[in-house]
Amino acid sequence: MNTHHVPGSDLAVAARTVRTWLDEADRVLVTAGSGLSAAAGYDYGNQERLKELFPALHRMGLRSRYIVGVHLPPALWWGYWAVHIDDIRYTPGPNPLYQRLRALVSDKEHWVMTSNVDTLFARNGFDPQRIFTPQGDYGRYQCTSPCLRTTWDSHPLVERLLAAYDPATGAITDPAALPRCPNCGEDVEINVRIGPQFVDEPYLPAGNRLQEWLNSADNGTRLLILEFGAGFNTPGVIRTPGEHLTRHLPGARLVRVNPSHSQIPADLRDQALPVPFSTDRVLDALDGCGPNAVGAPSAR
Template sequence: MNEISWNVLNNNNLTAAGRLSMALDEADAVLIGVGAGMAAADGFTYAGPRFTESFPDFIEKYCWLDMFQASVFDFETLNEEWAFFSRFVDLNYMSQPLGESYVRLNELLEGKNYHIITSNADNAFEIAGFNPDRVFDVQGKYNLLQCSQGCTQKRYNNEALMKKMIEQQNSMRVPDDLIPYCGECGAPMELNRRNHTDWMVEDEKFCLDQKLFNNFLDENINKKILLLELGCGYMAPQVIKHPFQKMTENRSNALYMTVNLKDYSMPHEIRDRLVWLQEDIKKLLSDVEKEQQFTKMKTYETEH
């Protein structure tokens, strides 16, 4: 494969918004990796008031610092565990509002050849109107249940159950009859999310989404591809960050662009095809939208 040049790499006078806009225009295909940083940019944080206002009783009892710590806590009973997770699912899926950054990203990608892989398990892409066939939820979905023992490759919608748990819980406990158990083996059910052993139930829908993702990579192997990373850190770098970097190293036609406020070490092998934008994602996407609107206006004025 012949190495493909990217004009955006040779233009150091552009703003961050200008560089992203130019890269999007140059690319024949765009692969977007979205992590927790993008959700946080829209206010969907796992710490601060959003956390403390939703779980004051649990925080008082266990002195948790954030929802990450809480979500891996070893609860004493399933009654208490589901009292927490029912509120967690409501906050981070069922009642999560529309994210402005997701709406802008959807608009910026209109008409483009793109696919998304996300480590977030919320409903941000659904509520923003993205084509579900172009979004791969590789780490699971908070609105689904799975057998904790993985005895069956099935996932079950949990939203009606979560609402009942929220309504009926008392003193940080849900009633015994609301605790979900696997209909196949009798083991407790749990949220569909990849755990610390990198395991989760992957049903037919998951496998179809994975196939669509892999098909996109195969179909665009010889095209000029932008690997755009939005808010991916090092909590689970093996999911998006490391594969994106390896893909850039192996594809001479790829450009790796990462948007993150934190400074992470980057492999030397890809530094000649790497753009790091140390920007707030929400502001950056807003600026790109404004820049493209301005460009369209100037083009219209020139033509008329």
């Protein structure tokens, strides 16, 4: 596919364009992939953090938190998930990068669509009713069958697992702590999209509301899509839909912030801006661009 990329783009120039487009927009759709959470301090590829949290698994050769396809016995599998989810999903306190993003769009009508399953948007002030997470949520788990098209709160499960977790071995020491389906008693898994068994019913209402919001725009509505950290792991979730919307909605524009994969299709070169810099650098550059400059969010 032909793409358009601006080699050596000037950050200050790009920031001024983003600020102009944002000021001109009537609505903003924030879209995000794993690169945004990595920039915010949750990098699944960070080997030092992995070694710190999972010393036993690191000794066994694990080098990334992307463990889909890794075969571990249940005691190690659930030891990993308990520590991982506790770190990613239930870490208390605000995240500065996400709060700066909230400040950036706070005076615009906006929605969020993200492939991330860490709820960092909702945990940092974005309206939970205006966030679509089609890939799931670490805060829920489901039957692997599934016997029911429903999910359950993972927090009590994680707490029970951590109480029986041995950091030295990376394993759950009490077999009774290993989770089972509350309905049928069979195996369970975290409610994230890794196969056709994924229970997506909890997320469909938000997806429908987002579609209604997009459909409600008239031909004069100016939509700005701000895309952060969406690469090619699952391009059909964030990148491709953003490009589709830009092509088919009158007045839509796309800003693609990604230090490694900021390329845009050639046919969108007049409606899209590739910004080959990290999110924090872009926000820093926006600080000095106009009266609505990004600053620290006000206390809630």
